[in-house]
Amino acid sequence: MRRRHRKLIQTPELDITAFMNLMIVLVPVLLLGMVFSQVRTIELDFPGMAAGEAPLAEDFRLSVLLIAGGLEVSDSDRGLISALPVAQGQYDFDGLRELLVRIKHSVPEKTDVVLEVAPGIDYQTLVTTMDTLRSYKTVVAASVVNAELFPDVSLADAAEDRVLAVVTTGGAR
Secondary structure, eight states, rough: OOOOOOOOOOOOOOOOHHHHHHHHHHHHHHHHOOOOOOOOOOHHHHHHHOOOEOOOOHHHHHHEEEEEEEEEETTTTTTTEEEEEBBBOOOOOHHHHHHHHHHHHHSTTTTTEEEOTTOOOOOOHHHHHHHHHHEEEEEEEEEEEEEEEEEEEEEEEEOOOOOOOOOOOOOOO
């Protein structure tokens, strides 16, 4: 009589080392690749007020236009505040900063601004404009600090065919 031997069937071990290595690398890459963005738009229609009267922070809607021809600062009530044309290929960020400081002194509670950007504006110009809108350097107690201007910047698209308004000389508040 012949004896039948049963073959020992072993279940192979599940090797998940490669999969775990993949997960260890993939999870941080996916987390870093996520885009956290917030897009806000503010409508710019607002009823008029008496001349010389400072607007309320909730009613005053400041808008800065960034186009190839320069920078425009306007509000929803009075329209154009000032136009700062490009001079010798450079944007007038110092003039913009001075104007925004004057506006901030007249409406200190205001923290938001709409930045309208035309297509074709390079990234570095956009970042410099946003930095100019957010804060400025000032001296407090014998040290240089960044003072807040309008830290809540909302981005919007400007029309492609938009041109710089007529340059004003006394457009500050």
